[in-house]
Amino acid sequence: MSMPKKNKLVFSEAFAELEAITEWFEKGETDLDDGLKKFERGLELAKACKSKLSEVENKIKELKAKFEE
Numbered sequence: 001m002s003m004p005k006k007n008k009l010v011f012s013e014a015f016a017e018l019e020a021i022t023e024w025f026e027k028g029e030t031d032l033d034d035g036l037k038k039f040e041r042g043l044e045l046a047k048a049c050k051s052k053l054s055e056v057e058n059k060i061k062e063l064k065a066k067f068e069e
Contacts, residue, residue, distance in 0.1 A: 011052050018045040 021042045029035065 009048050009052050011049060014045050014049050014052075018042055018049065021045070 021038045024038055025035070
């Protein structure tokens, strides 16, 4: 599954996929090839979610500044 473009990121879907990957690791799965792929995908998802959260935070700051004038 490829990472959606940043402006197309559906945060809830990316977060849910990240949670599923975390659960897979917590179960103690030991397939190294799958583990590496899931780890890489998890890093991509975490980066995309962090970026989206940063965008939202900046937008909130802009809106607050606009209405505090």
